[in-house]
Amino acid sequence: MDYKNYFLNCRESYKNKKPYLSSFYENPVRVIPHNFFTKETKDYLLDLSKNIKREFDTGKHKLGNISGIKNFWPYALPINKTCEQLIPYLEETFYGCNLFVDKVYIYRTQKIEIKKDSYLWHHDNNPNEIIKIIIYLNEVNQFNSPFEYLADENNRGMLAKCTRLGPNNWEPAPNDGRLEDEVKNLIKYKNCSGKKLIGKQFTACAFSNNSIHRVNPIIKGYRDVLNIRVKPTISKPSIYLSKKWTSSFGVSGAVDPDPEKDWQYYNKKSNLRLLKEIYLNILLKKLKNKIKIIKGNIFKYFFKNI
Numbered sequence: 190m191d192y193k194n195y196f197l198n199c200r201e202s203y204k205n206k207k208p209y210l211s212s213f214y215e216n217p218v219r220v221i222p223h224n225f226f227t228k229e230t231k232d233y234l235l236d237l238s239k240n241i242k243r244e245f246d247t248g249k250h251k252l253g254n255i256s257g258i259k260n261f262w263p264y265a266l267p268i269n270k271t272c273e274q275l276i277p278y279l280e281e282t283f284y285g286c287n288l289f290v291d292k293v294y295i296y297r298t299q300k301i302e303i304k305k306d307s308y309l310w311h312h313d314n315n316p317n318e319i320i321k322i323i324i325y326l327n328e329v330n331q332f333n334s335p336f337e338y339l340a341d342e343n344n345r346g347m348l349a350k351c352t353r354l355g356p357n358n359w360e361p362a363p364n365d366g367r368l369e370d371e372v373k374n375l376i377k378y379k380n381c382s383g384k385k386l387i388g389k390q391f392t393a394c395a396f397s398n399n400s401i402h403r404v405n406p407i408i409k410g411y412r413d414v415l416n417i418r419v420k421p422t423i424s425k426p427s428i429y430l431s432k433k434w435t436s437s438f439g440v441s442g443a444v445d446p447d448p449e450k451d452w453q454y455y456n457k458k459s460n461l462r463l464l465k466e467i468y469l470n471i472l473l474k475k476l477k478n479k480i481k482i483i484k485g486n487i488f489k490y491f492f493k494n495i
């Protein structure tokens with residue numbers, strides 16, 4: 190089954206209010222309304238942003254072109270609290286189905302010498318049904334690395350052609366998904382334009398990973414980002430992120446070609462691994478006891494025969 194069909198199944202079993210399916214693909218970039226987050230969520234995010242700033246200011250998280258937090262789990266509470274407000278909103282207004290969080294990235298943009306990778310116009314080339322939500326942890330203006338997406342003449346984001354659709358259609362993107370020349374032509378001849386996401390602390394945007402986008406370089410200041418990636422699922426998880434199904438840096442950014450491997454699949458897999466570990470521990474304990482008894486018997490035998 191490919192991602193689109195699985196997404197349709199997820200929409201079918203979703204009983205709440207649903208947006209039109211066509212709008213999901215025709216309007217793939219959604220800026221989250223200004224003042225969307227409640228005071229409670231903002232307090233959690235404020236606490237998170239202070240801690241993240243402190244961590245990056247010490248300079249201990251350098252990962253190549255970006256500074257990224259490898260282990261975000263100490264911050265699971267504020268991220269989950271943010272998801273509790275954000276994800277139901279995306280389910281009802283964007284997807285029309287249940288979601289779970291498969292990735293969390295927290296990073297700080299580094300100053301760069303030459304524009305490459307995410308600084309060039311590109312699409313990520315995971316299936317279209319994979320959405321990322323970026324939340325700025327500090328105020329972002331035109332000088333401190335705003336996220337930018339390509340918009341059509343109606344100011345809507347634009348999807349690039351995805352070459353990863355499901356288990357039987359899983360090819361790498363031409364030119365590794367970089368689209369510099371194509372975008373130049375679209376801006377020149379098709380009335381398209383780049384839209385920079387600029388705003389106060391906690392400005393947020395949800396976008397299909399295949400909408401054409403780029404990061405702008407840092408000219409002055411810094412930019413810390415919380416990036417949450419979601420996937421459709423038939424049944425709602427009791428918690429949005431879990432060590433069983435949410436990963437970060439260190440695990441490939443490509444999703445599994447099989448869309449049916451949702452949070453329940455990883456939950457079962459993790460429980461089975463846990464059961465195996467428990468069973469092996471019991472066996473090991475029994476074996477140790479047996480060795481103890483045998484050692485004791487050998488000792489007794491020699492003691493008797495001295």
Ligand SMILES: [Fe+2]
Pocket residue numbers: 307311312313402
């Ligand atoms: Fe990207």
